[in-house]
Amino acid sequence: MNPSFQIHKNDWFAFLHKSSEEYNVYLPVRFNNHIEYEILQDEPENIALNIARPVTPLKTFLLPVKENVVINTSIHNKNIIIGVPSCDLHALDLLDKIYLDQKFIDDSYRINRENTILIGTDCLEIHENCHCISYNINPFPEINHDLSLVAVNGEIIISVNSGKGKKLFDELKSSFPVKEAEKMQIDKIQEKRKEIIIQLKKNNKSLPDYQKTGDLIQKSEDEIWERYARTCVSCGACTTICPTCTCFLLIDRPDFEKVRQVDACQFPGFEKIAAGEDPLKRKYVRFRNRYLCKYVWRPGQFSSIACTGCGRCIDSCIGNISKNEIFIEMAGDDG
Amino acid sequence: MSETKNNIYKPIKAKVDKVIQESPAIKSFVLIPEHEFSFKTGEFIELTLNGYGEAPFTPSSSPLEKKKIEVTVMKAGYVTDKIHALRPGNIVGIRGPFGRGYPLEKFYGKEVVILGGGCGFAPIRSLLYNLMAEKDNFKKVTLCYGAKTPEDCIYKPFVDELRKVDKFEIYRSVDKADETWEEKEGVVTVLLDDIKVDIPNSVAVVCGPPVMMKFGTFKLLEMGYPEEDIYLSMEKNMSCGLGKCGHCMLGKYFVCKDGPVFTYAEIKNEPGIWL
Numbered sequence: 001m002n003p004s005f006q007i008h009k010n011d012w013f014a015f016l017h018k019s020s021e022e023y024n025v026y027l028p029v030r031f032n033n034h035i036e037y038e039i040l041q042d043e044p045e046n047i048a049l050n051i052a053r054p055v056t057p058l059k060t061f062l063l064p065v066k067e068n069v070v071i072n073t074s075i076h077n078k079n080i081i082i083g084v085p086s087c088d089l090h091a092l093d094l095l096d097k098i099y100l101d102q103k104f105i106d107d108s109y110r111i112n113r114e115n116t117i118l119i120g121t122d123c124l125e126i127h128e129n130c131h132c133i134s135y136n137i138n139p140f141p142e143i144n145h146d147l148s149l150v151a152v153n154g155e156i157i158i159s160v161n162s163g164k165g166k167k168l169f170d171e172l173k174s175s176f177p178v179k180e181a182e183k184m185q186i187d188k189i190q191e192k193r194k195e196i197i198i199q200l201k202k203n204n205k206s207l208p209d210y211q212k213t214g215d216l217i218q219k220s221e222d223e224i225w226e227r228y229a230r231t232c233v234s235c236g237a238c239t240t241i242c243p244t245c246t247c248f249l250l251i252d253r254p255d256f257e258k259v260r261q262v263d264a265c266q267f268p269g270f271e272k273i274a275a276g277e278d279p280l281k282r283k284y285v286r287f288r289n290r291y292l293c294k295y296v297w298r299p300g301q302f303s304s305i306a307c308t309g310c311g312r313c314i315d316s317c318i319g320n321i322s323k324n325e326i327f328i329e330m331a332g333d334d335g
Numbered sequence: 336m337s338e339t340k341n342n343i344y345k346p347i348k349a350k351v352d353k354v355i356q357e358s359p360a361i362k363s364f365v366l367i368p369e370h371e372f373s374f375k376t377g378e379f380i381e382l383t384l385n386g387y388g389e390a391p392f393t394p395s396s397s398p399l400e401k402k403k404i405e406v407t408v409m410k411a412g413y414v415t416d417k418i419h420a421l422r423p424g425n426i427v428g429i430r431g432p433f434g435r436g437y438p439l440e441k442f443y444g445k446e447v448v449i450l451g452g453g454c455g456f457a458p459i460r461s462l463l464y465n466l467m468a469e470k471d472n473f474k475k476v477t478l479c480y481g482a483k484t485p486e487d488c489i490y491k492p493f494v495d496e497l498r499k500v501d502k503f504e505i506y507r508s509v510d511k512a513d514e515t516w517e518e519k520e521g522v523v524t525v526l527l528d529d530i531k532v533d534i535p536n537s538v539a540v541v542c543g544p545p546v547m548m549k550f551g552t553f554k555l556l557e558m559g560y561p562e563e564d565i566y567l568s569m570e571k572n573m574s575c576g577l578g579k580c581g582h583c584m585l586g587k588y589f590v591c592k593d594g595p596v597f598t599y600a601e602i603k604n605e606p607g608i609w610l
């Protein structure tokens with residue numbers, strides 16, 4: 001852990017209220033059984049810090065579903081996003097490599113990225129489908145965040161992880177009492193982290209690791225894909241909710257404008273070429289395409305993983321398909 | 336913010352200068368971009384029809400020409416239909432150039448055998464202009480071109496010119512000949528039986544519809560070409576041209592960024608290379 005500081009919860013929220021004059025401040029809030037980012041207004045209720053995980057993946061803040069990328073009419077708000085889980089922070093590796101590729105920088109993504117302060121959080125309560133640990137990601141902020149925070153015993157424990165984070169932290173320090181974090185609190189967090197890791201490992205003990213999954217997919221027979229794809233309706237829920245799926249289509253508008261709109265390989269016709277030929281014509285081939293992309297192709301291209309183990313695609317599948325079941329079956333006894 | 340000169344999604348404008356009917360289904364368009372535009376042979380552009388759509392094309396003109404650019408377009412669907420309706424004076428948009436074209440330096444000192452079919456002649460013509468301009472760097476150039484019928488053969492005046500150039504040998508075939516046709520009849524690969532080529536000192540370039548690419552490649556392998564000396568120009572669905580949108584994936588490759596030109600050795604194990 002970076003050097004940590006401690007501030008009372010009430011002071012922290014007072015600071016956020018003050019910051020919301022300049023920024024859109026997003027907080028994780030619990031609705032029924034799920035957690036969602038809410039913009040900070042009035043007295044926030046049901047705030048769910050340290051709990052895995054917002055339904056909406058972080059990418060949505062950086063790559064809107066639909067956006068005019070030629071005249072760029074979007075309002076690029078300044079955002080503070082609180083409670084980003086480690087898996088979503090890891091997903092930024094791939095997104096940055098794609099959208100900030102030095103040769104072709106996507107301006108809109110760049111501006112959104114620059115305008116956003118990311119405050120990562122520990123997952124001290126995990127979701128049943130969380131499996132970050134199987135892919136070497138820890139359930140606490142490791143990379144790609146500006147600040148990280150954990151709420152324990154009515155106190156907020158904060159550490160600073162970037163220049164942008166330091167700037168905000170300095171503002172905090174100048175108007176509210178901030179002290180060095182007590183050892184007791186840090187120990188408590190460290191202890192909790194260990195417990196959560198054990199729990200994640202236990203929940204996922206049959207799941208093969210990343211590399212092994214890629215190898216298994218490449219060696220797999222069509223039969224298993226045909227079988228699992230039977231209930232797939234090509235709705236694209238899995239790609240929409242995935243923190244690393246960002247495929248899109250450019251749509252032309254008058255005045256040579258273009259709209260970048262979310263698209264997905266799960267939709268029929270995604271790879272159709274003139275004369276109607278389509279390598280992804282068959283449903284199970286489309287279904288498998290997503291896994292080949294995540295576990296074989298993207299890692300090959302970008303040296304970044306493309307599944308961070310957030311489990312959202314499992315929650316959201318209306319065909320009740322669990323990718324992890326597929327991989328556990330493939331791994332068989334030596335999984 | 337951000338109507339910048341460098342916006343990667345924003346096309347530059349180009350005026351249609353001339354429209355040439357090449358065959359019943361194929362037209363060429365000479366475009367004058369609003370400012371100089373250069374590309375390397377085999378790289379491609381995205382052509383925007385204002386408000387309608389965008390499609391990728393490999394320029395068929397000489398890469399040495401910077402003021403004009405020519406594309407040859409087969410009528411194949413929505414966007415290409417609209418392109419065929421363009422008239423001189425119309426304004427289109429272009430983005431690019433994108434991708435990795437033909438690695439000419441690797442061809443130096445060798446014989447170049449080119450196998451082209453249908454509209455696949457477009458990128459090949461640009462390559463041929465380049466090879467002509469640098470004739471001394473190559474031993475010999477053999478073009479094998481095939482089309483469905485004699486009237487589907489494109490670039491007739493260009494082919495007549497090419498026949499007069501030393502070191503260049505031209506062979507043509509049509510699937511179905513008529514009484515006017517004096518060259519070969521049959522699928523384009525049959526032309527490979529007639530050519531004289533020193534395979535160990537040669538490279539092969541293939542461009543055409545997917546089936547033709549497939550059988551062309553197999554035939555070249557059978558003749559003894561090593562996999563890494565067969566250059567294929569791959570066609571995939573494309574949108575961005577920038578390695579971002581994901582439409583053009585060929586296994587781990589983005590055809591728009593890593594291709595469209597690949598050696599067979601590079602892609603042979605990727606799924607769906609012939610679709």
Ligand SMILES: Cc1cc2nc3c(=O)[nH]c(=O)nc-3n(C[C@H](O)[C@H](O)[C@H](O)COP(=O)(O)OP(=O)(O)OC[C@H]3O[C@@H](n4cnc5c(N)ncnc54)[C@H](O)[C@@H]3O)c2cc1C
Binds near residue numbers: 272276406
């Ligand atoms: C690198 C490259 C170079 C090419 N060079 C040439 C050339 O020089 N001459 C030529 O005639 N053709 C060329 N093509 C093929 C040409 O791009 C397609 O024929 C054209 O895109 C078909 O568009 P359409 O809207 O008329 O077809 P439709 O079948 O109506 O397409 C409908 C939609 O499907 C998608 N689509 C279908 N086919 C393609 C495709 N091949 N690429 C991208 N999107 C597609 C598009 O989103 C399009 O809006 C090239 C293709 C590639 C990838």
Ligand code: SF4
Binds near residue numbers: 088126132
């Ligand atoms: S997958 Fe891991 S990092 Fe992501 S929400 Fe679950 S526990 Fe947290």
Ligand code: FES
Binds near residue numbers: 580581589591
């Ligand atoms: S065309 Fe968009 S990634 Fe290749």
